[in-house]
Amino acid sequence: MANRQIVLDQHPQGPLSPEHFRLTEVERPCPGDGEVLLKARYFSVDAGMRARMQGGTYLAPLTPGQVIPGVGLAEVVESRAAVLRPGDLVIAPMGWQEYAALPAEGVSRPPSLTPETHLLSVFGVPGLTAYFGMLECGQPNPGETVVVSAAAGAVGSIVSQIAKLKGCRVVGVAGGPDKVAWLTGELGLDAAVDYKSPEFMGQLAAAVPKGIDLYFDNVGGEVFEACLAQMGSLGRIVCCGSVSQYDRDAPGPGPRGVPRLFVTKQLTMRGFVVYAFEDRYAEALAELQAWVASGKIKVQEEVIDGLENLPKALVSVLRGKSRGKWMVRV
Amino acid sequence: MANRQIVLDQHPQGPLSPEHFRLTEVERPCPGDGEVLLKARYFSVDAGMRARMQGGTYLAPLTPGQVIPGVGLAEVVESRAAVLRPGDLVIAPMGWQEYAALPAEGVSRPPSLTPETHLLSVFGVPGLTAYFGMLECGQPNPGETVVVSAAAGAVGSIVSQIAKLKGCRVVGVAGGPDKVAWLTGELGLDAAVDYKSPEFMGQLAAAVPKGIDLYFDNVGGEVFEACLAQMGSLGRIVCCGSVSQYDRDAPGPGPRGVPRLFVTKQLTMRGFVVYAFEDRYAEALAELQAWVASGKIKVQEEVIDGLENLPKALVSVLRGKSRGKWMVRV
Numbered sequence: 250m251a252n253r254q255i256v257l258d259q260h261p262q263g264p265l266s267p268e269h270f271r272l273t274e275v276e277r278p279c280p281g282d283g284e285v286l287l288k289a290r291y292f293s294v295d296a297g298m299r300a301r302m303q304g305g306t307y308l309a310p311l312t313p314g315q316v317i318p319g320v321g322l323a324e325v326v327e328s329r330a331a332v333l334r335p336g337d338l339v340i341a342p343m344g345w346q347e348y349a350a351l352p353a354e355g356v357s358r359p360p361s362l363t364p365e366t367h368l369l370s371v372f373g374v375p376g377l378t379a380y381f382g383m384l385e386c387g388q389p390n391p392g393e394t395v396v397v398s399a400a401a402g403a404v405g406s407i408v409s410q411i412a413k414l415k416g417c418r419v420v421g422v423a424g425g426p427d428k429v430a431w432l433t434g435e436l437g438l439d440a441a442v443d444y445k446s447p448e449f450m451g452q453l454a455a456a457v458p459k460g461i462d463l464y465f466d467n468v469g470g471e472v473f474e475a476c477l478a479q480m481g482s483l484g485r486i487v488c489c490g491s492v493s494q495y496d497r498d499a500p501g502p503g504p505r506g507v508p509r510l511f512v513t514k515q516l517t518m519r520g521f522v523v524y525a526f527e528d529r530y531a532e533a534l535a536e537l538q539a540w541v542a543s544g545k546i547k548v549q550e551e552v553i554d555g556l557e558n559l560p561k562a563l564v565s566v567l568r569g570k571s572r573g574k575w576m577v578r579v
Numbered sequence: 580m581a582n583r584q585i586v587l588d589q590h591p592q593g594p595l596s597p598e599h600f601r602l603t604e605v606e607r608p609c610p611g612d613g614e615v616l617l618k619a620r621y622f623s624v625d626a627g628m629r630a631r632m633q634g635g636t637y638l639a640p641l642t643p644g645q646v647i648p649g650v651g652l653a654e655v656v657e658s659r660a661a662v663l664r665p666g667d668l669v670i671a672p673m674g675w676q677e678y679a680a681l682p683a684e685g686v687s688r689p690p691s692l693t694p695e696t697h698l699l700s701v702f703g704v705p706g707l708t709a710y711f712g713m714l715e716c717g718q719p720n721p722g723e724t725v726v727v728s729a730a731a732g733a734v735g736s737i738v739s740q741i742a743k744l745k746g747c748r749v750v751g752v753a754g755g756p757d758k759v760a761w762l763t764g765e766l767g768l769d770a771a772v773d774y775k776s777p778e779f780m781g782q783l784a785a786a787v788p789k790g791i792d793l794y795f796d797n798v799g800g801e802v803f804e805a806c807l808a809q810m811g812s813l814g815r816i817v818c819c820g821s822v823s824q825y826d827r828d829a830p831g832p833g834p835r836g837v838p839r840l841f842v843t844k845q846l847t848m849r850g851f852v853v854y855a856f857e858d859r860y861a862e863a864l865a866e867l868q869a870w871v872a873s874g875k876i877k878v879q880e881e882v883i884d885g886l887e888n889l890p891k892a893l894v895s896v897l898r899g900k901s902r903g904k905w906m907v908r909v
Contacts, residue, residue: 506833
């Protein structure tokens with residue numbers, strides 16, 4: 250029986266496009282002892298996947314012909330492991346394909362929360378990343394000025410709302426007037442600034458008259474540099490991602506002012522990965538669930554249909570076309 | 580009566596040279612009410628003074644004709660303030676001149692420690708900077724791999740020795756074979772690497788086989804970038820200065836890998852200024868004094884004679900010619 254896959258056709262030189270991928274069809278795999286056969290339902294579309302094509306992340310770089318590694322929400326259709334039964338839902342490193350046979354210990358059971366798309370957004374890696382990134386790494390205090398870059402993104406939109414919940418003055422940075430309007434309108438941020446505008450630097454400065462106490466960085470590059478210049482004394486920076494640097498052959502130079510301004514402004518910066526907080530996911534999910542249920546956190550998702558549309562969706566996310574969490578339904 | 584001064588003649592474009600300064604002679608000032616007339620004994624020669632000619636530090640930029648602001652060890656020769664008497668020693672923002680009239684509250688009494696040159700090195704700002712930078716910001720643990728840049732400098736040489744005292748494996752980065760030999764020989768570091776060598780990257784990697792736990796940065800730029808690449812997971816960086824960026828019109832781009840590697844390696848970085856620890860200087864001085872007395876910290880100083888030699892001395896320090904603390908005796 251058939252199993253459609255999307256593989257890397259060639260390494261991108263410069264910006265990624267759908268031509269760097271290829272759709273193939275192989276035999277559906279058979280699970281071995283201790284393995285489960287999984288059928289994909291939804292794939293998460295993550296800008297960070299592009300970074301893996303450069304190498305230099307904490308994961309091995311991709312090679313042409315390889316199935317694109319991607320995480321999905323999947324259903325167990327056949328089990329040769331005692332812990333999982335047909336019909337069980339799992340979050341699994343499926344790769345971009347309809348079916349995968351994986352060791353049962355390599356997949357995880359999502360929490361029993363609905364709708365199931367939320368398992369890839371607010372109740373999944375983006376939500377947990379936002380939760381621990383803002384609360385544990387950021388330690389926001391009421392009244393502080395918080396700036397969030399990629400504020401309309403899967404992580405940034407939740408980060409921004411958590412900071413609002415904690416009583417901060419929250420300024421979002423995003424690309425384009427639509428996102429900016431959405432951030433101050435729908436999400437209720439105190440201000441939002443368009444980094445694509447020629448007036449960006451001045452608008453950012455005007456939005457943070459007392460300086461930035463906490464900058465939550467999802468992008469690196471020029472927006473990082475602009476925010477660094479606006480940091481207040483003793484400010485903190487949380488590093489969560491560098492999406493501005495992913496869609497290119499290799500990362501560019503670092504932001505001007507590093508490390509000089511860290512000294513003069515006595516800044517602290519901390520990078521994190523969500524997996525460091527794995528033993529506390531349950532506590533985070535309970536709180537996130539309550540916030541979503543009470544409407545304190547609004548969840549923005551976009552579901553695109555068809556495995557074959559994964560490359561196009563990833564390219565759109567990299568070009569900054571997405572708002573909230575994008576996923577593909579198989 | 581005369582008062583010789585060194586003033587800025589013209590703003591340096593590119594590397595600083597003695598021609599950017601001018602020696603002038605003015606009338607010796609008279610102290611007003613609450614002021615003291617000070618006679619300079621020693622001037623501290625600090626690479627950071629070049630940064631002030633760029634602007635963009637926490638102090639105002641210099642303008643041509645202005646006396647070069649510099650800190651010195653001085654003697655009170657006339658007092659119109661109750662708290663100070665002729666003959667008292669003070670640390671004061673003298674500016675590069677033989678005499679200055681300053682408000683008594685703008686100067687500070689140094690601790691009663693000898694020799695008096697140590698008041699500008701190990702018992703002064705460099706020593707206190709090293710102490711709080713390494714112990715408070717760095718939090719070194721026995722067995723950790725610590726890398727110190729500008730390790731042969733006024734701050735770096737003390738930082739390195741404190742890290743050794745705390746049981747760390749200490750690797751110094753410095754320019755040239757003489758400094759490297761001095762670091763491993765005289766100062767007893769575990770290894771030292773010459774950043775001017777074409778083999779620098781490989782030698783650094785070889786010197787830190789387990790990765791860097793703590794990087795104490797005095798330089799920024801390419802050495803920062805090289806060390807960032809060698810940071811271990813959960814590593815810490817302390818930012819103390821950016822001497823590689825001072826002797827130019829404007830700071831260059833930041834180190835490659837910022838902020839991307841902060842995420843993947845879960846790094847923390849903290850910049851500091853020593854003045855943040857002012858209320859704890861006494862405690863630090865007591866410990867530094869004991870370490871110096873017992874020979875656990877070796878103090879390296881170079882004293883150059885003559886006010887007129889200050890510009891040349893500063894240029895030498897900026898070119899990396901100094902070892903330990905340089906000062907000028909007036």
